[in-house]
Amino acid sequence: MAKKPTPEELSKINYSLPYTGWMYNPVEFKDGMFCNASKPESLNTVDFPNARKWSVKDEDWNLPENWKEIVLEGMKERLEKYRSFRLFMDICVRCGACADKCHFFLGTGDPKNMPVLRAELIRSVYRRYFTTSGKMMGKHAGGRELTLDVLKEWWYYFYQCSECRRCSVFCPYGIDQAEITMIGREILNLLGLNIEWIAGPVANCFMKGNHLGLEPHTIKSNFDFMVDDIEEITGIKVEPSFNRKGAEVLFVAPSGDMFGDPGTYTCMGYMMLFHEIGLDYTWSTYASEGGNFGFFTSNDMAKRLNSKIYAEAQRLGVKWIIGGECGHMWRVMHQYMDTWNGPADFLEVPVSPITGTRFENAGSTKMIHIAEFTADLIKHGKLNLDPSRNDHLKVTFHDSCNTSRGMGILDEPRYVIKNTCNNFYEMPEDTIREKTFCCGSGSGLNASENMELRLRGGFPRATAVKHVQQHHGVNMLANICAIDRAALPPLMNYWVPGVDVAGMHELVANALVMKGEKERTQDMRLEDLPEKEGAEDV
Amino acid sequence: MATKLNDILRKKKPAILKRWLDVISATYSGEAAAFIKGQKNQFTGPMGYTIQEGLEGLFDGLIDEAPFEEIAPFLESIIKIRAVQDFSPSQAVAFIFHLKKIISEESQNTSDTRGVVDTAALTAFELKIDTLALISFDLYMEARDKVYQLKTNESNDMVFRLLQKERRSCEMQEQGLEQGPNIETPILK
Structure with missing residues (x-):
């Protein structure tokens, strides 16, 4: 950090000391x-x-x-x-x-x-x-x-x-x-x-199970909207279940995905994927939050909020857990949950019922990241994908801080995106993977009143996005974090207008050719697909 | 003549840009100022890089007599940064005016002119700087408007859900129904 002064600067040195040092301002x-x-x-x-x-x-x-x-x-x-x-x-x-x-x-x-x-x-x-x-x-x-x-x-x-x-x-x-x-x-x-x-979200989460304070009937009604949209787009009625005892898998997502755009498109992607592969899974309206704002207050509070995940898994009698696209949720699940509320002896080591892959990496927590799950499905050729349905998008990927530096999920999302999109461009090396720049709003700082802080903090990330926008025409910033999906849209709006934000499973949902679906004319945002021939069967 | 002045300025470009960067860097605290001047990498030092690239683009545009629409993006990239930092509006755009002083001094301080500068050319150049200053006001306001718009959008998202809930509950009352399952609560994204 310290810079050697040049001779000119030395000759102009000012010997008067500031009134106060950093400690006393x-x-x-x-x-x-x-x-x-x-x-x-x-x-x-x-x-x-x-x-x-x-x-x-x-x-x-x-x-x-x-x-x-x-x-x-x-x-x-x-x-x-x-x-x-x-x-x-x-x-x-x-x-x-x-x-x-x-x-x-x-x-x-x-x-x-x-x-x-x-x-x-x-x-x-x-x-x-x-x-x-x-x-x-x-x-x-x-x-x-x-x-x-x-x-x-x-x-x-x-x-x-x-x-x-x-x-x-x-x-x-x-x-x-x-x-x-x-x-x-x-x-x-x-x-x-x-x-x-x-x-506020901590209190909501403690009382109602999620940061938004969504009660079971509200969650259900939001899903009804999404299910209707999926049917409109694909002609297929997916049937998510809630609090269903005896399901094989409990799926836990950040509650932002259930409520706010563009997270809802990702949520629809989860449902479509699980429907297509016939996964025996259930949502929970009690363990309805993967995120954990308690983690931004104290270790004990984080532990208290996290405890519902295993408690609900045990109550429902599931075998293992999949977690959705969230950032800090995964730092918690990956590095803390096991010692806080484990061992989850009542669960089994996750084994994909579709591919037979045994996820030894989650041998202790019994919970895997959906990026791992989906990448495994693609790797084994279990999904029928038409990436041309994402041809209207030129995509780059923002590594969320917690999933990249916190747990090393670096290649799975890229693998999934490259298999679902034809146009993918990486941002410069110093700004991705372990060296990724934060969205500027993480750790509970995505309020509106601190917008200037968020815009300043997100400036380095935005600069890298601007680079790929200028050089490759990138118009979609993909990510696997709910806070990113809330925080990056205003960041892009200010620094890089013309770039939109999407969760990874929104891209999966666009590309996923479902059995018995109608010819797609719209993407997950109900916007017309520009090239209809891309919607034909593969 | 204007071309002659521009030639002198072209020759003096490194010195002028250095002084201009000094001026803008001095508006940041000591250590940060040093960082800004030292940041040459677009991605690991985006603020310093953007400011330096912007100043150079502005200066080149002025001496090449480029249309203002072509110069404005360089100005915008700097103003957008300063519009969300700790500056009053006047502080945010003041660096434009400093260019006048720097150019006046640097153009006289050269053997080419022997201390005599074409006043008309200098005045014409300064008028262009004034135009830039006027554009910078617009850009600053545009940036601030955008910030307020972003804040409002986020608040609207929350109010929208509240209104939606209210509307639904009113509709239900009109239809003689109890509050049913379609009730939504405000969003805390």
């Missing part, structure tokens, strides 16, 4: 850069502490008198509990490799959005209170007092990190800023310092 809350404060009713629903009305720009955040003690005690507890946290606090050498890897820094230019400095916000307090040198020498050992200004700074910047982990890919020590942010947020939650965009 109080945070300035800028409109468009933060989300609204959590509401008391949301926190009360899940028994989170210090539920009260407060506003971010208020001087007084209505904190308990002993807030400082709570924070330091919370830090101490987590330093003892999580070795990774203590390690990350100790080992950073400030090499700066991470500094320009954060999409928020790249889009804002705010130095406190450099991962190294974001971590330093909490690391400085760690040094002051938990290291001998810091206790003795204070700021001379990089320590600083925990003050209200520091706390507010934490809140502002830990809710400007989308926990995407791109910086950790470049850190020679493997310091995971996402975990530092998670713990930072967890500590803030001890004081009731959350954002409503997270707290």
Whole structure:
């Protein structure tokens, strides 16, 4: 990061020091850069502490008198509990490799959005209170007092990190800023310092099983709409079942797919695929959320929300689970669910009833990603696909942070897309796969009030999309994440007009030639297919 | 003569662009300014790259006397970035005006002119910069309008569902039905 000054710059050096260093500049809350404060009713629903009305720009955040003690005690507890946290606090050498890897820094230019400095916000307090040198020498050992200004700074910047982990890919020590942010947020939650965009969905999910607060009858009625659309497009009536005991597979998707466009087109794709292969599966209106906003508040809350997945699988007596296209859901399922709520001994190792493939990689969790499932079907020639039905699309693929860096799902979606679309173009190497740029709205930051933050954070991703738009005429940004499907449309609208957003299974649904279907004249969006001859049987 | 001035400016292009980039970089904080100047890769340093590419495109367009429609996209790429950053409208577009000062100084500071510059040509050039400034106001407002539109769209999505629910419930009441299964709740995408 540090740049050697040129001789000219050296000769012009200004010896006067700034009034204050980074440690002592109080945070300035800028409109468009933060989300609204959590509401008391949301926190009360899940028994989170210090539920009260407060506003971010208020001087007084209505904190308990002993807030400082709570924070330091919370830090101490987590330093003892999580070795990774203590390690990350100790080992950073400030090499700066991470500094320009954060999409928020790249889009804002705010130095406190450099991962190294974001971590330093909490690391400085760690040094002051938990290291001998810091206790003795204070700021001379990089320590600083925990003050209200520091706390507010934490809140502002830990809710400007989308926990995407791109910086950790470049850190020679493997310091995971996402975990530092998670713990930072967890500590803030001890004081009731959350954002409503997270707290509301957490409360909904706790009470009703999904972030949107959809009740069983609402879910069912939404599916009825989708089933009607599928029939209009294909002439085939699919018959999804709900809460059906004895089904072989439980399917869990992010609830955004059940309700908001373009997620609904992906949801229709799931149903069409399962219908076509005759999978014995059921949806659940209770385990009706694959996502887990609890993951953005605390480890315990995430565990509580996650527990419904196995509980419902057990109640329904299914053999194994498939999960839909979601981002952070998969970090949770892949890396946490087994230790939180497993072992799921009552389930079986997933075996595709169509291909016989045994998914040993899910031998413990008993849950596989639909991209793996569909890629396996295609690999074994079990799907009749007509990719020309997607010829009106020039597609690129955005790797979601959590599925790519969190669990290594890199090739399956590409394999599926290349088999369902004739026009596929990769974005530049530094912006895809493990090095993918975040949508700028992950980890519960996809509210509307922080639109400027989202647009800045999404700028690096948009730049790469613009490149393939200019060079290849790309007009569709495919992805396998529900937050992407909600966050990327406005991002594209601002930076790269003319590029639309689709889930992978929407593309599958367009290309899938179903047994007994009528000649297709429309795509999943009920828009006319430009070349009708592409709709004929293959 | 205009061509002569343009020739001088063409020769002075690296110095002028460097100073112009310095001006725009100085509107960011210290470390970030250094980053912006150092960012040469379109994808790993998109802000610095876009700004540098934009400034060069603008400058080339001006000295090549390209039509404004051809120059505007370069301006747009910079304005769009600054429209969502921490700048007031005047701060966001101020860098355009700085080009006048830089060009005036650089064109005098050359052996070609021996300190004498064709005032008419310079004035004509400055008028073009003024036109760019006017275009930048439009672009800035367009970008801000878009941001508000995006916020409104997201809010509308939520209200739409509420209205849909209300409408359905009214229709049901009119038909003497209880609230049935077709009730929807607001969306939290």
